[in-house]
Amino acid sequence: MQILVCVKPVPDPEKYDLLMIDPETRRLIREGIPTVINPADKNALEAALRIKDTTEASITVLSMAPDFCADRIRECLAMGADEAYLLSDIRFGGADTYATSRTLMKGIETIGLAPDLILAGNESADGATAHVPVQLAEWLGLPHIANVSSIERDTRAGQAPGAASWIIHKKAEQGHIRYRARPPILLSVERNSNRPRIVSALGVVKSKKKKLEILRFDALDVSSDTVGYAGSPTKAGALSIPDLSRTGQRVAGTPAEIAAAFMDIIKKSI
Numbered sequence: 001m002q003i004l005v006c007v008k009p010v011p012d013p014e015k016y017d018l019l020m021i022d023p024e025t026r027r028l029i030r031e032g033i034p035t036v037i038n039p040a041d042k043n044a045l046e047a048a049l050r051i052k053d054t055t056e057a058s059i060t061v062l063s064m065a066p067d068f069c070a071d072r073i074r075e076c077l078a079m080g081a082d083e084a085y086l087l088s089d090i091r092f093g094g095a096d097t098y099a100t101s102r103t104l105m106k107g108i109e110t111i112g113l114a115p116d117l118i119l120a121g122n123e124s125a126d127g128a129t130a131h132v133p134v135q136l137a138e139w140l141g142l143p144h145i146a147n148v149s150s151i152e153r154d155t156r157a158g159q160a161p162g163a164a165s166w167i168i169h170k171k172a173e174q175g176h177i178r179y180r181a182r183p184p185i186l187l188s189v190e191r192n193s194n195r196p197r198i199v200s201a202l203g204v205v206k207s208k209k210k211k212l213e214i215l216r217f218d219a220l221d222v223s224s225d226t227v228g229y230a231g232s233p234t235k236a237g238a239l240s241i242p243d244l245s246r247t248g249q250r251v252a253g254t255p256a257e258i259a260a261a262f263m264d265i266i267k268k269s270i
Helices: 013-018 041-056 067-079 095-109 132-140 201-207 255-267
Strands: 002-006 010-011 034-036 058-064 082-089 115-120 144-153 167-173 175-181 187-188 211-215
Touching: 002 041, 002 132, 010 013, 034 041, 034 067, 041 058, 041 067, 041 115, 041 144, 041 187, 058 067, 058 095, 067 082, 067 201, 067 211, 082 095, 095 132, 095 211, 115 132, 115 211, 132 144, 132 187, 144 175
Parallel strands: 002 058, 002 115, 058 082, 082 211, 115 187, 144 187
Antiparallel strands: 010 034, 144 167, 167 175
16 A cells, blocks of 8 residues: 655744745745644654554655755654655745645656555644645545544455555544545545654664655656746735834832832823
């Protein structure tokens, strides 16, 4: 069984205060900001690894990100994935979900994969649109289930060889929906659906011998007007930066005097 897991490195939530927007391109300036694997994508990878723990499966990781995110992709290999591909080129920058999903599709074509299962996080921590997985499924012509909370092998007796199916649990507003699905299929895994395993020292050592290939624009069968900012129907509008400057006033004295002074200030501002 071949499993493909799509992951996205996102800015470390603890460093959001360092994020800035380029006023000309209206894009996030990501250079120099530490990244982490998108949490929901890590849940998707863990789901794939649990399948691999109990069946004969190989896991390929695919991502579109700048070169400096390669260490995050290597972390996926250290967790247990078998190989990884990073789509990285300045011409891929500024992509909306439409261009991103199309580039990922072209990456899959270039690699020559025909995965039985494609897993991805339900949404990214920085964009939170939940568009990319379903758009990728449409590009590939595959059925898709979102908000997946668990994946189990269908153990019914009497199934024909090669016709094995999976039991998919999907989170719904008023409970869960259970599907029986046969590969190939794309599943969007919800955040916190499992507990991703911790990377071990042995996993790190093994990851250094695993394949991590970077694919540039020229490796993909794409034109410059179909990827990145140029290939994105959605464009950022005007950029407005609010004035957050404030004047300060020092209040001194005893606690009672300070409290009285505060009341005075409040009354004058009403």
